[in-house]
Amino acid sequence: MHLLNSFGPNPRTLRIYLLEKGLDIPMTDIDIIGGENREADYLAKNPGGAMPTLALDDGTYLAETIAICEYLEECHPQPPLLGNTPEERAKTRMWIRRTELNIGEHMYHAFRYSDGYALFEKRVYCIPHAADDLKRKAQDGLAWLDTLIAGRDYIAGDRFSLADIPLFTVLDFMKDAGQPLDRGLANIAAWFDRVGARPAVQASVHPQAAELGWIG
Amino acid sequence: MHLLNSFGPNPRTLRIYLLEKGLDIPMTDIDIIGGENREADYLAKNPGGAMPTLALDDGTYLAETIAICEYLEECHPQPPLLGNTPEERAKTRMWIRRTELNIGEHMYHAFRYSDGYALFEKRVYCIPHAADDLKRKAQDGLAWLDTLIAGRDYIAGDRFSLADIPLFTVLDFMKDAGQPLDRGLANIAAWFDRVGARPAVQASVHPQAAELGWIG
Secondary structure, eight states, rough: EEEEOSSSSHHHHHHHHHHHHHHHOEEEOOOTTTTGGGGGHHHOOTTTTSOOOOEEETTTTEEEEHHHHHHHHHOOOSSSOOOOSHHHHHHHHHHHHHHHIIIIIIHHHHHHHHHHHHHTTTTOOOOOGGGGHHHHHHHHHHHHHHHHHTTOOOOOTTHHHHHHHHHHHHHHHHHHTTTTOOOOSHHHHHHHHHHHSSHHHTTOOHHHHHHSSOOO | OOOEEOHHHHHHHHHHHHHTTOOOOOOOOOTTTTTGSSSHHHHTTTTOOOOOOEEEETTTTEEHHHHHHHHHHOOOOOOSOOOOSSSHHHHHHHHHHHHHIIIHHHHHHHHHHHHTHHHTTTTTTTOGGHHHHHHHHHHHHHEEEEEEEETTTTTTBBSSSTTHHHHHHHHHHHHHOOOOOOSSSSSHHHHHHHHHHHHHTTTTTTTTHHHSSSOO
């Protein structure tokens, strides 16, 4: 196995996952700022142009961060980052989807249509006049989540899980890219600090982050 | 287990999954047109207000259609609808995410902001001025997918899988709700007819579909 890695929240999600699991996979960096992920060679491996991509031993490629994590979890069940039982794993998947569809996706789209527009205008179909509303929808999603996680330490319950990682990486990126973290959401803020203090999270920042001013 | 079921593409996805698996779970219908899924009793079970919800035997509730299907797949592995190996399951999950994030979600948001606005304006934060662009983004996603599935029978490869179901149900719903199926996308059109001919798919239409004029 071999990982095509880069700057950005999704590759960082995978790096955190690998560090938490104690897995070591060789990595090659793709220059996403220069658009290497939109060129023919990369698109032949991952036609979505998204990062990261895992090259499997059978010569095929696996894309989509959560699908990659689920694959690695099947191959390396310990320590479990989805859960110990079908019910725990189901709840983790439920929270991944809830946070992604109600918060993360709105933030990513809003970023591409506004603060990241110069990078994305020729790469994806942009809707700049929806950016402010999408930021608002993401904040509404966070306010909703803030009430739901009251009294527990992590997104999917009292155990750290894969549900904590993609939400953390998108919030940590966006807080410096036009979508600041609202510290008035006390449960979210405490959770964000709790996750951010983990050694794996601290070790996962990409070297380009300092140069670009965005955490990835 | 007990399923809170309703009209709509996501509950239909779950009904198709159950029929394909040969699983029978008792169901209670929720009146989503009347807003029963936005009332306190339902929100206590599923705070997202989304459909469907699976009541588990331990008294907790599981939401998010794909998370429910993954749960049932763990409990009832045969016949496999994700895949036979970690690699096959990973590819299925990758295609579920690709089609959902590049096609389905854009269609759902566009519907809520335009053709379904009267139903959704008081339920979710709507962005009516983004509806046409979101429809266009979904069509771009379908054109992209059309080239990727050339030469194969199903979305994730040559086997019918869970990746075929949510894409089918959203397209079948939206084709009569302001987002017609472009039959010029020949691979998508052939795949749509292939999936639509399956007995489980034909048996899955909700009784309210005839009354409402939308397929759900």
